[in-house]
Amino acid sequence: MKNNDEIFLCAICNIESGTCNEDCKFCTQSVKYKADIQRYKQKEIAQIVEEAKRARANNANGFCLVTAGKGLTPKRLEYVCEAAKAIKKENLGLILIACNGIATVEDLQTLKDAGVDAYNHNLETARDFYDEICTTHPWDDRYQTCLNVKQVGLRLVCGGIFGMGETQEQRISMLESIASLEPMNVPLNFFHPNEALPIVKNTITREEAFELITLARKMIPNAMKIMVAGGREVMFGDEQYKIFEKGANAFVIGDYLTTQGKTPADDIAELEKHGYKIKRERD
Ligand code: SF4
Incomplete structure (x- = not known):
């Protein structure tokens, strides 16, 4: 067993899918791009609870309700x-x-009162690249939401996406903005291409992606978790366990919002094969 190598697992539950009128160019949930995904409003509460139980049985530490x-x-x-x-x-x-x-x-306080522990809101990219990927709402609204999260005392989960055509300076700029918010957890996503989307390919190499994980850990040293989220399988292929050597200590198990992940059992077996231990307790 390696020292200090406890890995956090987090599961995502897409409780409303594919019904968004915004135009984020990386997102298959936008109705504008007509991606071939499941679209529904308000998943049954009983089903959400079942998924939460399954996530816990699969050793997830966090469970995220996404709309x-x-x-x-x-x-x-x-x-x-x-x-x-x-x-x-x-x-x-x-x-x-x-x-x-x-x-x-006010919204966030209501969520907190209902038992929500943390709020995830990503900056997605650098402020000066944002207009290239979204025209329907401004980056500043994203940043303000993160400030609101901190104001009500919810834990802030804030990250972004790499590989949408941004420059290295813009990647660093996004990480600086995230660092300024002092989030508890930082999900790093790697753009997952889909033929329906206006952004056609992921513009970073695997080596660059590894370096970005290390950079994120260095620039945001107090984050409890540097999490590799969307795009893990495609970006890192058979070298996924190396994300932990580079500074990540968390990842998303099971399916993503609109793409399938590996099975939790496969992921856990792979982790244990490389000497990592799963953090099962709530932090
Ligand atoms: S990222 Fe969020 S706001 Fe943007 S299109 Fe997707 S669901 Fe809508």
Whole structure:
């Protein structure tokens, strides 16, 4: 067993999928690009609770309730709170994360009161590259939401995406912005191409991706988790376990929002084969 090599696992639950009117060019959930994905509103609460139980059984430490859309409407807020309360009632020992887009202080306080522990809102990219990837809402609204998360005392989960055509300076700029928010956890995504999207390919190499993980750890040293999220399988292929050598200590198990992941059992077996231990307790 290696020393200090406990890895956190996090599971995502897409509770509303593919119904977003925004135009983020990396996102298959936008209705504008007509990607071939499942689209639905409001997954059944009982099913969400079942998925939370399964995630815990698979040793997930965090469970994230994700909705598609620019932000929280009153109806969506009520629904996420209902899901959060139903999961909390089960006492599964999961850290409950909500990821529902742009949010006000009042929305976030309501989520907190319903039992949500953390809020995930990514900056996605550098401020000066953002107009290239989204024209329907500004980067500053994203940053403000992260500040709102901190204001209400929820744990902040804040990361972004690499490989959408940004320069190295812009990658560093995004990491600087994330660092300025002092998030608890930092999910790093690597653009996963889809033929329906306007961004056609991932523009970074595997070696560059490894270096970016190391850079993120160096620039955001106090984050509890540097997490490799979307794009892991495609970006790192058969060298996925090396992400931990480079500075990551968390990853997403199971499926992503609209793409399939490896099975949790395969991921866990691979981790253990390389001498890593899974952090099972709630942090
Ligand atoms: S706002 Fe969120 S769900 Fe909507 S297109 Fe952008 S990233 Fe996708």
